Amino acid sequence: MTPNHTRTPKHTWTPKHTWDIDDFVQAAEATVEGLAAYVRESQDGEVPVIRRTPPGELAGRLGLARWIREGGMTPETYREWLGAYLAEGTRLHHPAYLAHQTAAPDFPSALADFVHGAINNPMAVYEMGAAAATAEFEVLHWMLAKVGFPEGGGVLTHGGSLANLTAMLAARAAAAPDAWTEGVPGDLAILAPPSAHYSITRAAAILGLGERAVVPLDVDDLGRIDVARLPEGLDRARRAGRRPMALVAAACATGTGLYDALRPIGEFCAEHGLWYHVDGAHGASALLSEEHRHLLDGIDLADSVIWDAHKMLRTASLAAAVLVRREGDLDAAFKQEASYLFYGDQGFDLIGRTVECSKAALGTKVFLNLAWRGERGLGEHVAARYATAHRFWELARERPGFHCPYEPESNIVCFRYGDGDQAEIRETLLEEGSFHLTSAEIGGVRHLRVTVIAPATDDKTLEALLDRVAALT
Numbered sequence: 001m002t003p004n005h006t007r008t009p010k011h012t013w014t015p016k017h018t019w020d021i022d023d024f025v026q027a028a029e030a031t032v033e034g035l036a037a038y039v040r041e042s043q044d045g046e047v048p049v050i051r052r053t054p055p056g057e058l059a060g061r062l063g064l065a066r067w068i069r070e071g072g073m074t075p076e077t078y079r080e081w082l083g084a085y086l087a088e089g090t091r092l093h094h095p096a097y098l099a100h101q102t103a104a105p106d107f108p109s110a111l112a113d114f115v116h117g118a119i120n121n122p123m124a125v126y127e128m129g130a131a132a133a134t135a136e137f138e139v140l141h142w143m144l145a146k147v148g149f150p151e152g153g154g155v156l157t158h159g160g161s162l163a164n165l166t167a168m169l170a171a172r173a174a175a176a177p178d179a180w181t182e183g184v185p186g187d188l189a190i191l192a193p194p195s196a197h198y199s200i201t202r203a204a205a206i207l208g209l210g211e212r213a214v215v216p217l218d219v220d221d222l223g224r225i226d227v228a229r230l231p232e233g234l235d236r237a238r239r240a241g242r243r244p245m246a247l248v249a250a251a252c253a254t255g256t257g258l259y260d261a262l263r264p265i266g267e268f269c270a271e272h273g274l275w276y277h278v279d280g281a282h283g284a285s286a287l288l289s290e291e292h293r294h295l296l297d298g299i300d301l302a303d304s305v306i307w308d309a310h311k312m313l314r315t316a317s318l319a320a321a322v323l324v325r326r327e328g329d330l331d332a333a334f335k336q337e338a339s340y341l342f343y344g345d346q347g348f349d350l351i352g353r354t355v356e357c358s359k360a361a362l363g364t365k366v367f368l369n370l371a372w373r374g375e376r377g378l379g380e381h382v383a384a385r386y387a388t389a390h391r392f393w394e395l396a397r398e399r400p401g402f403h404c405p406y407e408p409e410s411n412i413v414c415f416r417y418g419d420g421d422q423a424e425i426r427e428t429l430l431e432e433g434s435f436h437l438t439s440a441e442i443g444g445v446r447h448l449r450v451t452v453i454a455p456a457t458d459d460k461t462l463e464a465l466l467d468r469v470a471a472l473t
């Protein structure tokens with residue numbers, strides 16, 4: 001072995017196993033410079049929002065096979081490689097990025113990801129990262145206070161889908177405490193609108209209830225739970241011999257961005273002894289905006305809530321909170337008897353509350369965004385994106401040929417242009433790299449769908465989108 005005080009000449013690759021600190025510093029500088037240029041040109045909208053190079057060509061351009069085979073990257077070759085890698089990615093900071101609900105991350109949370117990548121404190125057990133574990137604990141308590149769960153508990157998971165699964169597991173434990181050891185009773189059901197995120201149906205399947213255990217609730221034309229017809233839904237489930245273990249409402253729905261009426265739904269659940277789950281993956285962040293908090297009125301009636309930070313709290317993927325009104329319910333999800341987490345001399349282990357064994361320092365990235373921008377700054381971010389989306393709706397409505405089926409409540413807006421194939425419009429925009437948007441079905445009809453998530457998106461962007469769509473046909 002080479003003693004670590006003898007330095008190997010630069011740029012010749014020797015398989016050494018401790019960090020070469022000089023290499024690290026140079027490579028990190030190249031990263032910062034590369035990212036600074038990338039974010040600047042992205043948010044200035046100077047480059048295409050998306051490139052669609054075929055994977056074979058991309059693998060060649062990035063030299064993937066060669067690097068895998070030969071190794072030997074240096075700070076210099078890395079700099080070049082990173083440039084090519086960034087150029088081929090999808091630019092979430094770009095004003096014309098209007099697609100999936102993933103944040104254009106703010107840099108404090110990016111720093112947290114970098115730090116975690118370097119130190120790797122998988123803190124589900126306290127002894128594997130006391131600082132990271134404590135940061136998560138405090139972030140969770142802040143979230144619990146926002147939701148209105150003073151006696152609550154929580155955990156951060158790698159994403160909303162896993163968070164929904166965890167919440168459904170807690171609901172199952174409440175309805176069938178023996179399920180953990182004895183297996184799942186065949187009569188359990190979940191009541192949810194057909195517009196619920198697909199991770200709910202998946203959770204039902206993963207939990208052993210089967211997809212058919214998801215009993216669809218009656219909804220209005222826009223997919224929102226029809227409160228007046230809740231009793232019918234419950235009856236339907238019971239008549240089919242089902243025992244509903246949870247009812248799921250959306251805050252807000254993925255497709256439309258519309259909020260279910262949380263308070264009356266919560267009151268119905270309380271009256272009928274139903275576990276009330278609010279999927280706030282996207283829209284719970286509106287709790288931070290004075291102007292929009294009313295959309296979540298009644299969320300404190302929930303038994304469980306999920307809330308993604310990587311959507312509207314500006315962290316990178318993934319960081320999602322599972323929050324429960326009674327702390328013990330979350331621990332009961334993964335065993336038969338409940339327990340509670342306290343600050344103790346020995347710390348605390350979140351591992352009893354998660355599907356994951358090791359997990360990333362998810363709290364730290366939420367914490368750093370909060371520490372930098374404050375709760376107020378994040379609330380203003382939410383309000384500003386919601387306002388821009390609303391502005392898009394106003395602009396689209398005024399134009400001939402555009403049809404908007406509803407007034408948006410969040411930063412998600414659906415529309416159609418003309419009677420033609422909307423998917424074709426989307427395909428053209430992506431192909432030319434001018435705009436990145438998605439589509440969604442409303443009442444069985446395909447619509448174009450815009451999610452305003454980048455702070456760089458402004459009225460000019462939206463006017464340009466409308467101009468472009470109108471010019472296409």
Ligand SMILES: *Cc1c(COP(=O)(O)O)cnc(C)c1O
Pocket residue numbers: 101158159160161162164197199250251252253254279280281282308318320
């Ligand atoms: C995005 C979303 C999810 C899934 O979250 P991931 O973090 O992408 O797994 C669940 N529910 C709703 C309402 C969502 O919008």
